[in-house]
Amino acid sequence: xxxxxxxxxxxxxxxxxxxxxxxxxxxxxxxxxxxxxxxxxxxxxxxxxxxxxxxxxxxxxxxxxxxxxxxxxxxxxxxxxxxxxxxxxxxxxxxxxxxxxxxxxxxxxxxxxxxxxxxxxxxxxxxxxxxxxxxxxxxxxxxxxxxxxxxxxxxxxxxxxxxxxxxxxxxxxxxxxxxxxxxxxxxxxxxxxxxxxxxxxxxxxxxxxxxxxxxxxxxxxxxxxxxxxxxxxxxxxxxxxxxxxxxxxxxxxxxxxxxxxxxxxxxxxxxxxxxxxxxxxxxxxxxxxxxxxxxxxxxxxxxxxxxxxxxxxxxxxxxxxxxxxxxxxxxxxxxxxxxxxxxxxxxxxxxxxxxxxxxxxxxxxxxxxxxxxxxxxxxxxxxxxxxxxxxxxxxxxxxxxxxxxxxxxxxxxxxxxxxxxxxxxxxxxxxxxxxxxxxxxxxxxxxxxxxxxxxxxxxxxxxxxx
Amino acid sequence: xxxxxxxxxxxxxxxxxxxxxxxxxxxxxxxxxxxxxxxxxxxxxxxxxxxxxxxxxxxxxxxxxxxxxxxxxxxxxxxxxxxxxxxxxxxxxxxxxxxxxxxxxxxxxxxxxxxxxxxxxxxxxxxxxxxxxxxxxxxxxxxxxxxxxxxxxxxxxxxxxxxxxxxxxxxxxxxxxxxxxxxxxxxxxxxxxxxxxxxxxxxxxxxxxxxxxxxxxxxxxxxxxxxxxxxxxxxxxxxxxxxxxxxxxxxxxxxxxxxxxxxxxxxxxxxxxxxxxxxxxxxxxxxxxxxxxxxxxxxxxxxxxxxxxxxxxxxxxxxxxxxxxxxxxxxxxxxxxxxxxxxxxxxxxxxxxxxxxxxxxxxxxxxxxxxxxxxxxxxxxxxxxxxxxxxxxxxxxxxxxxxxxxxxxxxxxxxxxxxxxxxxxxxxxxxxxxxxxxxxxxxxxxxxxxxxxxxxxxxxxxxxxxxxxxxxxxxxxxxxxxxxxxxxxxxxxxxxxxxxxxxxxxxxxxxxxxxxxxxxxxxx
Numbered sequence: 004x005x006x007x008x009x010x011x012x013x014x015x016x017x018x019x020x021x022x023x024x025x026x027x028x029x030x031x032x033x034x035x036x037x038x039x040x041x042x043x044x045x046x047x048x049x050x051x052x053x054x055x056x057x058x059x060x061x062x063x064x065x066x067x068x069x070x071x072x073x074x075x076x077x078x079x080x081x082x083x084x085x086x087x088x089x090x091x092x093x094x095x096x097x098x099x100x101x102x103x104x105x106x107x108x109x110x111x112x113x114x115x116x117x118x119x120x121x122x123x124x125x126x127x128x129x130x131x132x133x134x135x136x137x138x139x140x141x142x143x144x145x146x147x148x149x150x151x152x153x154x155x156x157x158x159x160x161x162x163x164x165x166x167x168x169x170x171x172x173x174x175x176x177x178x179x180x181x182x183x184x185x186x187x188x189x190x191x192x193x194x195x196x197x198x199x200x201x202x203x204x205x206x207x208x209x210x211x212x213x214x215x216x217x218x219x220x221x222x223x224x225x226x227x228x229x230x231x232x233x234x235x236x237x238x239x240x241x242x243x244x245x246x247x248x249x250x251x252x253x254x255x256x257x258x259x260x261x262x263x264x265x266x267x268x269x270x271x272x273x274x275x276x277x278x279x280x281x282x283x284x285x286x287x288x289x290x291x292x293x294x295x296x297x298x299x300x301x302x303x304x305x306x307x308x309x310x311x312x313x314x315x316x317x318x319x320x321x322x323x324x325x326x327x328x329x330x331x332x333x334x335x336x337x338x339x340x341x342x343x344x345x346x347x348x349x350x351x352x353x354x355x356x357x358x359x360x361x362x363x364x365x366x367x368x369x370x371x372x373x374x375x376x377x378x379x380x381x382x383x384x385x386x387x388x389x390x391x392x393x394x395x396x397x398x399x400x401x402x403x404x405x406x407x408x409x410x411x412x413x414x415x416x417x418x419x420x421x422x423x424x425x426x427x428x429x430x431x432x433x434x435x436x437x438x439x440x441x442x443x444x445x446x447x448x449x450x451x452x453x454x455x456x457x458x459x460x461x462x463x464x465x466x467x468x469x
Numbered sequence: 470x471x472x473x474x475x476x477x478x479x480x481x482x483x484x485x486x487x488x489x490x491x492x493x494x495x496x497x498x499x500x501x502x503x504x505x506x507x508x509x510x511x512x513x514x515x516x517x518x519x520x521x522x523x524x525x526x527x528x529x530x531x532x533x534x535x536x537x538x539x540x541x542x543x544x545x546x547x548x549x550x551x552x553x554x555x556x557x558x559x560x561x562x563x564x565x566x567x568x569x570x571x572x573x574x575x576x577x578x579x580x581x582x583x584x585x586x587x588x589x590x591x592x593x594x595x596x597x598x599x600x601x602x603x604x605x606x607x608x609x610x611x612x613x614x615x616x617x618x619x620x621x622x623x624x625x626x627x628x629x630x631x632x633x634x635x636x637x638x639x640x641x642x643x644x645x646x647x648x649x650x651x652x653x654x655x656x657x658x659x660x661x662x663x664x665x666x667x668x669x670x671x672x673x674x675x676x677x678x679x680x681x682x683x684x685x686x687x688x689x690x691x692x693x694x695x696x697x698x699x700x701x702x703x704x705x706x707x708x709x710x711x712x713x714x715x716x717x718x719x720x721x722x723x724x725x726x727x728x729x730x731x732x733x734x735x736x737x738x739x740x741x742x743x744x745x746x747x748x749x750x751x752x753x754x755x756x757x758x759x760x761x762x763x764x765x766x767x768x769x770x771x772x773x774x775x776x777x778x779x780x781x782x783x784x785x786x787x788x789x790x791x792x793x794x795x796x797x798x799x800x801x802x803x804x805x806x807x808x809x810x811x812x813x814x815x816x817x818x819x820x821x822x823x824x825x826x827x828x829x830x831x832x833x834x835x836x837x838x839x840x841x842x843x844x845x846x847x848x849x850x851x852x853x854x855x856x857x858x859x860x861x862x863x864x865x866x867x868x869x870x871x872x873x874x875x876x877x878x879x880x881x882x883x884x885x886x887x888x889x890x891x892x893x894x895x896x897x898x899x900x901x902x903x904x905x906x907x908x909x910x911x912x913x914x915x916x917x918x919x920x921x922x923x924x925x926x927x928x929x930x931x932x933x934x935x936x937x938x939x940x941x942x943x944x945x946x947x948x949x950x951x952x953x954x955x956x957x958x959x960x961x962x963x964x965x966x967x968x969x970x971x972x973x974x975x976x977x978x979x980x981x982x983x984x985x986x987x988x989x990x991x992x993x
Contacts, residue, residue, distance in 0.1 A: 013835055015571055015763075017926035018842045027849045027927060036841045039848055040743060042869020044714050047744045054613050058832030062575050069826050073584035075599030077592070080583040086591045089813055096502050098539065102546045104581070110555035112567050112766035115903035117894055118483070120959040121549035122768045127976075128491045134977035135532040141976045145770070147625040148813045181788075181810040185636060188671045225526075234523050261519055263526050286600060287590030287814030288771055298980050300971040309769075312974040313490070313981050314963045315988055321487060323963030327974045333628070333665030335909045338674035343665040345628025346759060348817075350767030353546075360491050360542045361501030364531035369504040375518040376507035383514060399521045423593060431591050454508040 011060070077426075079284070083456055084428040087403045087447025088228070089149065089176050090287055091279045093257065094451050095354075096361055099281035103354045116323050123324035126349060127311045129277075129356040133293055136259040136359075136367075137273045138266030140298035143308040145291045145352035146344075149276035150179045152292030153222070153253055154186040155342055156274040159294075159305040160220035160249040161191050162341065168192045168217045170248075172205050176228045177436050186342075191219070200439065203231045203396035203405075205239060214246045220272075224253035225262065229437075229445060230378075230403030231396050232262065240269025256280055257374065257449075258401050260367030272296045279449075281358025282351045291351035304331060307342040370450055374402045377457065378448040384461040385446075390468060395443060402449055406430060409441040411468050419444070421467030427460060476935040481900040482957040484551040491545060492978040495537030502539060533979070552959040554902050556766070560929045562850070563896065563904025565873040565918030566660070566708050568738050568760035573830065576763070576823040585822055590814035594800050600818060601798035604791045607825040608775075614836070615734070615754050616747020617777030621786045622758075623816040627735055630755035630774020631702060632666035633787060634731040636808040637753060637778065638700040639670050640785040641729060644806060650699035650728065656685040658707035661908050663733050672699060679912065683711045683864030690719055694726035702731040705749070706739065708908060708918065709863055710847065710873040720750035729753065729782075737761050738922055739844045739871030742837035746777070753778040762824035773820035787811050839923045844871050846921035846930060853934035859884060859941045863913040873920035875913050882915050887944035887951045889915040892937070894962075895954035899936045 012020045018027065024036070033039060059065040084092050102108065111119055130142040146152040157169045169187075171180065173195050183193060194213050197206040205223055214221065221243040225233045233239070240250035252265040254275040265273045273295040282289040296302040303310065312327035326332075333340035362370060382404055386393040390411030394404035408415055419429040430446035437443065448457065507515075519527070537545075554561075561569040580586070585600060594601065608620040624630035635653065642650040653667035656677045664674045675693045677685040685703070701723040706712040713719070720730045732746045732754035738761050746754040758764050759772030766772065778786065784806040792799045800815075831839065851874055854860050859881025862874060882888040893903050907916035921930050944951050953962075967973040973988060975981035 013831070013838060015573060015830070016838055016842050016923045018846060018923070019838050023927050024842070024845060027845050031845070031848045031852050036845060039844050040869070042712055042714050043744055047717060047748050049743060049745050049748065053742050053833040053836060055610055055833045055836065056829060058835050059829050065826060065830050066575055066579065068829065069579045069822070070582070072599045072603055073579070073582055075602070076584045076588060077596035078583050078587040079589050080587040082596070084589055086589040088591060090590050092589065094505070098502070098543055101543070102550065105547070105550040106557035107550040107553040107555045108768050109577070110557045110572055110765045111553050111768045112556070112564055112569060113769060113905070114554060114564065115893070116963060117897045117955045117958040117960065118554040118903045121551065121553035124488065124490070125546065125549050126768070130976050131490070131492055131978035132534055134979050135534055140980040140983070147629060150810065150813045178810055178813055185809040185811065190671070232522060232526060234526065236526060259528065259532060261522065261528055263528050264532070268526070283586040284589050285586050286588035286597070286818040288817040288819045290813055298976070303971070310976050312968050312976055314965070314967045316963045317961040321960055322490065323960050325963060325965060325968045327968050327976060329968070334661050337661045337664035337676070338668035340665045340668070342669045343628050343632060343662055345662055346626030346766070346772040347770040348625065349769040350771060353768065356491070357542065357546055359534055360537055360545070361539065362504070362534070363499070363501060363536040364534045365536070366500065366502060366504055367532060367534065369506065372519060373504050373507050376511050376515050379515040379518050380507070380511040399523070419593065423596065428589060428592055428596070450505050454511050
């Protein structure tokens, strides 16, 4: 081999020590490592040396290099952030970081109950506490994200009902709709239900018009993608049930200390996003979906995900855990499985369990109230600015709301560029997603926004719109 | 000195805290953390916001979450963590196909800096130039390592990456007006996701069985291809560790039939820098950054299945993609042929960051060391295990075993009644992780599949081999000890029947409370 060999052992590779390598090759009975690759035909070999950067062998220099790159970012710690839309900035308790950083959890994978009991129990506790929030007896282990949980939930509904159409509100994250379109292919049709442009509420007349004996499920979110509370939740479920369809509800769990659990307004399947429960946004890497339902055999059989069940052991008073109906999953059934599962976002399920244990029932209620107070305050001070309408819809808002700038004389794009100069990430530009809403942005306010932060946003907006 | 030390941790015992379920803990009124209350001025301005919620949508009963003070929450979860055997704590050679390797601490430190953890995925691209540069450059590294032209990091794991490739195959044929191509060919020893995810994408799946030497049956492939062939999705080396030297022939057959070939590189650890997807003729591939590229597995995610394609498939990649114009990095959504989304936003980017730092710490020689040392380790372990009674190697005639090997305890089971499930529970008593047997169906009887990646030392491997040797000996002398294992674990044997019994299973505490009476004698 023509390349020059590094003489120093690599800190991550103990057997890169030349003498050790020789000893091991001796034991194997070959004289050179190349003999171990002799089964790879020459024409398939990569010739030469990979064109990769020279290694930064000292940890210090590596760290300086990566920190240098990262420092070009303007994070939501450095700038004030009002972006939400599927990934939300909440306070992450130090305890959540402590637990999710534990090497025991961080570096475990698919070990069994007898070596990884703590992982199973923590995830069972995640399922248990999420079950209390949504009012359901079955909750899945974490899925990839809300979008995948939603698509899988709707396919479950299609299989349970034997029908092939789902009704989706127009007011849904377009990225989610994109995910569904790809996931459903031609097996399930998506029909979009319109909304009332004054209130944002799902148009019940349109729903009645579109629902039929083909409809497997009616999906809606509470709060909706555009932040308001869907008032006619029970009525939507009733209409779905009247036509033999399932009611599938998507939730932001931070609202469930103050909002009724979907089980109370007729949901058959619930899905949602656990990222706001003690997980950093991580540039979108903090997402962690879940699916929940009643504890019926027919429903459990249709879950594509892992489900952890509690189980007794040989010793009285001792709990164990295991995978419920593991043979249902794609790991056994291969192409005959319902859809598929694999490596998802389990570490964040553990963080969410820690978060819910810390908050407790009162904390969750306080959280909901604090968020609502702040978002309502933000709408008030923003709407006092000339040319700004907040919220755009008349319905009650939870933590996100549409701000309309039609009368402000500047595009959302320009306003957001202007806000960046004030070190503020403005709300998500939704002018292309919802052209009928004009020049609008989706703002998110949570418990992290102090009065001072919100006032700073208002005065920056005033400056920008001057 | 080393020789004087026993290789076995005879006195090991796992932490056995017998922790209550968190739902049983705490007392009414205890608080684990307080939420920032809105300022008085805010409250004055907005008034009673909760009263604005329509009555029937208000929560009337608080959720039955536990009420626990902070020290007890910390203690509980720390104890749970102690009963979880991460790779950092053990010689995690047993979980083959999972590529359990050391995840460098410095990379974890970097991934938790606010400059990435506190980024919102919809931030203006001007404000994320640093992370976009990392994404873009790392895609370049993978292009070099695989020979593919363009990568996406959107898939959150290996299965989702394989699904993405199945969607790209579907879109490719649709764009050519060949939607009748609705069959995907895979092999039995490829990951089950190579069968499951194309089925989710709408394909009929044909599985090639192994021939007598463990290679996918070439004649069966020739018989399977037709005008309906959309593509082939396979691993190589397969989960048996066998590298198929005739892979190019397989690829050519599928190409000639008009199909695409997708390379599941879950088992790439032993071939990094040695051979690439491109030279074997593949059109697309994926790498598991949470395995091969050292990002930690996190109890099963967050991971990243990095999907790479040749230039003629670029336009089908999920949106958005990251581009560079020579000055600035851009997040591009305008891609009319894209399959759309497989996951929200750009994927698990902190995983990409760790993988980037890992490659930067190795360079081209280091990457090759990873492959060479992991293959040396594997063959060294094979040598050690060849001296253990009761172990057989699957397909012994297949010479080229790279990153891992599927072994069989069939002989041990025949001679002692002790099978792989028993040994799997028994290894736990020596402080190592329960091992991975095989995906299903078990073509190799009584299987297990160790994968001694490059981060295990010779001593580690010696210790692991000694554990298996000891247990084998034990099986011949006192088989019940093995059959009744574990003995030094966190818990005793669970009653697994409950996991498949609708009357007894319980995925939540509330379900357990409803069903515990049916746990009869075991009821707690």
